[in-house]
Amino acid sequence: MADTLEIIDLHARIEEREILKGLSLTIRKGEVHAIMGPNGSGKSTLANAIMGNPKYEVTGGKILMKGEDILEMEVDERARKGLFLAFQYPCEVPGVRQANFLRLAVNARFGRELDVMEFYAKLEDKMKFLDINEAFMKRYLNEGFSGGEKKRNEILQMMMLEPEFAVMDETDSGLDIDALKVVSEGVNKLRGPDLGILIITHYERILRYIQPDFIHILVDGKIVKSGGRDLAAHLEEHGYDWITKDTVKA
Amino acid sequence: MNAPAWLEKQRDVARQTFDRLPLPTRRDVDWQRFDIRKLKLDKVAEPALTEKLSASPGNGVIFCDMATAIAKHSDIVKEYLGKGISPDEPNKFNALHVSRLNTGAFLYVPRDVKLTVPLEILYTLTGASGFPHTLVVIEPGAEATLVQKFTGGPTGDMSIHASGTEVFVKEGGHLHYISYQNFNPNVYDFTLKRAHVARDAEIDWVIGMFGASFQRYDIECVMEGEGGNSFMYGVGFAEHNQQFGQFTKQHHKVGNTTSDLLFKNVLRDSAVTNYSGTIKVEKNANGTNAYQSNKNLVLSDKVKCDTKPILEIESNQLRCTHGATVGRLEEQHLYYLRARGLPEEQAREVLLEAFLDPVLARIQVEDVYKEFSSLIHQKVIRK
Numbered sequence: 001m002a003d004t005l006e007i008i009d010l011h012a013r014i015e016e017r018e019i020l021k022g023l024s025l026t027i028r029k030g031e032v033h034a035i036m037g038p039n040g041s042g043k044s045t046l047a048n049a050i051m052g053n054p055k056y057e058v059t060g061g062k063i064l065m066k067g068e069d070i071l072e073m074e075v076d077e078r079a080r081k082g083l084f085l086a087f088q089y090p091c092e093v094p095g096v097r098q099a100n101f102l103r104l105a106v107n108a109r110f111g112r113e114l115d116v117m118e119f120y121a122k123l124e125d126k127m128k129f130l131d132i133n134e135a136f137m138k139r140y141l142n143e144g145f146s147g148g149e150k151k152r153n154e155i156l157q158m159m160m161l162e163p164e165f166a167v168m169d170e171t172d173s174g175l176d177i178d179a180l181k182v183v184s185e186g187v188n189k190l191r192g193p194d195l196g197i198l199i200i201t202h203y204e205r206i207l208r209y210i211q212p213d214f215i216h217i218l219v220d221g222k223i224v225k226s227g228g229r230d231l232a233a234h235l236e237e238h239g240y241d242w243i244t245k246d247t248v249k250a
Numbered sequence: 251m252n253a254p255a256w257l258e259k260q261r262d263v264a265r266q267t268f269d270r271l272p273l274p275t276r277r278d279v280d281w282q283r284f285d286i287r288k289l290k291l292d293k294v295a296e297p298a299l300t301e302k303l304s305a306s307p308g309n310g311v312i313f314c315d316m317a318t319a320i321a322k323h324s325d326i327v328k329e330y331l332g333k334g335i336s337p338d339e340p341n342k343f344n345a346l347h348v349s350r351l352n353t354g355a356f357l358y359v360p361r362d363v364k365l366t367v368p369l370e371i372l373y374t375l376t377g378a379s380g381f382p383h384t385l386v387v388i389e390p391g392a393e394a395t396l397v398q399k400f401t402g403g404p405t406g407d408m409s410i411h412a413s414g415t416e417v418f419v420k421e422g423g424h425l426h427y428i429s430y431q432n433f434n435p436n437v438y439d440f441t442l443k444r445a446h447v448a449r450d451a452e453i454d455w456v457i458g459m460f461g462a463s464f465q466r467y468d469i470e471c472v473m474e475g476e477g478g479n480s481f482m483y484g485v486g487f488a489e490h491n492q493q494f495g496q497f498t499k500q501h502h503k504v505g506n507t508t509s510d511l512l513f514k515n516v517l518r519d520s521a522v523t524n525y526s527g528t529i530k531v532e533k534n535a536n537g538t539n540a541y542q543s544n545k546n547l548v549l550s551d552k553v554k555c556d557t558k559p560i561l562e563i564e565s566n567q568l569r570c571t572h573g574a575t576v577g578r579l580e581e582q583h584l585y586y587l588r589a590r591g592l593p594e595e596q597a598r599e600v601l602l603e604a605f606l607d608p609v610l611a612r613i614q615v616e617d618v619y620k621e622f623s624s625l626i627h628q629k630v631i632r633k
């Protein structure tokens with residue numbers, strides 16, 4: 001209980017359309033889960049519903065983090081409690097300087113003013129690890145960043161904020177092979193008994209670097225199959241057709 | 251001390267102009283948006299304003315208050331004063347300020363002198379009226395940074411501030427000009443700033459509009475020589491019942507000149523802003539580049555925000571763009587910041603400051619940048 005993120009029979013909709021139709025999933029700290037599924041099946045909807053995007057309406061079910069009902073919390077409270085979402089399309093926020101933003105976020109997350117030196121030392125360390133140029137910190141948040149740079153920046157934020165549960169929405173899309181390695185190393189570094197991870201992806205590739213404990217297949221708003229790593233390889237080869245047929249039969 | 255005859259004459263012309271022109275009302279197109287009924291000009295109180303200047307850097311530079319300039323440097327002052335801003339312009343408030351002209355400051359930078367340390371003028375309104383005039387002459391090849399601050403104003407009764415800043419940037423000269431007003435409430439501020447930009451000369455402006463209950467700013471660049479540039483940036487933060495008028499003019503008398511302009515405003519509560527941007531390109535001013543952008547961030551349903559471009563273009567070989575937006579905070583931005591743990595209130599504050607930051611980023615003087623930031627921050631968090 002105290003170390004799980006439990007999603008129980010979740011129903012969610014956007015603009016009057018039901019997207020999630022009774023989804024259940026439990027992630028324990030220390031575990032890495034992967035969700036795969038066709039375009040439009042509801043993966044990003046799940047990610048946003050967990051994070052608390054006000055555009056998505058949860059119409060049924062529960063989400064418990066460490067036993068607490070997070071559907072009752074605003075998005076920022078969820079974040080401060082240790083939930084993190086690496087966005088599929090991180091937005092550009094002109095006028096907000098990266099370093100300032102990170103400092104405010106870190107202060108909010110840890111509930112105290114971090115010493116400036118301490119903050120910059122930590123930041124420099126993570127940036128070096130992710131191979132991010134120092135000049136980036138003076139720039140505006142994500143503005144003019146390439147797709148890959150934005151993704152790397154999400155992982156930087158994740159490393160700075162040390163979440164307890166992280167959802168990563170297609171962090172691998174748009175990354176070249178070197179960036180993918182760097183990002184995966186970042187995630188593997190964070191991986192451990194204090195963090196539960198949910199990776200959303202279309203490709204088996206990232207799962208070779210970040211080996212998941214479980215793989216789930218999401219089709220039309222529901223998890224239709226769960227299994228081990230071999231599921232990903234099977235999908236890569238056969239696509240989703242066989243599952244959809246299977247489930248229709250069942 | 252008696253004023254020299256030439257100055258007395260200018261004041262006379264201004265007095266006549268003032269008497270001739272009626273007080274604007276809502277029937278005048280430029281004044282439709284404003285309520286200035288509280289303003290009474292028939293009995294204007296004795297001017298009470300102080301000017302405080304940073305140290306003059308020597309090197310032949312003249313940097314002194316206006317009274318000293320008139321007494322000691324009459325020859326140079328006489329050559330420029332009133333030549334950029336005329337005492338008989340059809341502007342009642344300009345006429346008012348010129349008719350009382352005896353306070354203000356004078357900056358003269360001789361040929362090829364490049365000043366690295368910024369010069370600063372602090373004007374403080376200490377009574378019910380003030381009429382400072384700032385005259386700036388940058389001789390060919392010279393360069394300077396001038397920071398002008400307008401503050402003060404008695405709390406309680408209405409007071410009036412009417413001022414002029416008259417600038418000449420001569421061949422190849424360069425002026426970095428930063429100015430803000432942060433008057434107390436109840437001040438009515440009427441200000442005209444005009445720069446004449448010669449061949450290969452450049453002026454960059456950053457103008458902050460924060461205080462006063464009413465302000466009308468007229469800001470103009472007059473491009474008079476090929477290769478001349480003007481980069482004009484403004485930030486306004488209007489709240490409560492503040493009324494801000496911003497009338498800019500990019501006047502290209504000569505071709506192969508460039509003027510760029512960005513004005514950004516935040517409006518909250520029942521604030522009123524009216525931006526009106528004229529681009530005037532004269533007949534043979536071919537090869538003109540004129541760009542204008544006005545962006546407004548609106549935080550309440552009760553504000554009134556107007557923006558309009560006015561194009562008076564007689565040349566047909568030019569590049570000209572203009573655009574205006576009136577918008578609210580982006581939900582998506584708010585969500586992103588909150589998803590990183592920033593409480594909603596703080597996320598909104600950060601985004602407000604972010605909206606204005608691209609203008610502030612133009613300020614090259616670190617301390618002044620910080621001052622702008624802190625003035626804005628105080629307004630944002632309502633301190």
Ligand SMILES: Nc1ncnc2c1ncn2[C@@H]1O[C@H](COP(=O)(O)OP(=O)(O)OP(=O)(O)O)[C@@H](O)[C@H]1O
Binds near residue numbers: 014040042
């Ligand atoms: N803002 C929106 N307005 C209307 N419909 C939306 C909106 N956002 C998503 N949808 C719809 O909801 C459905 C699920 O979208 P979602 O983004 O969750 O899919 P996904 O599984 O993440 O897809 P992908 O693999 O392409 O990222 C899609 O049909 C999509 O068109």
Ligand SMILES: [Mg+2]
Binds near residue numbers: 044045088169170
């Ligand atoms: Mg998606």
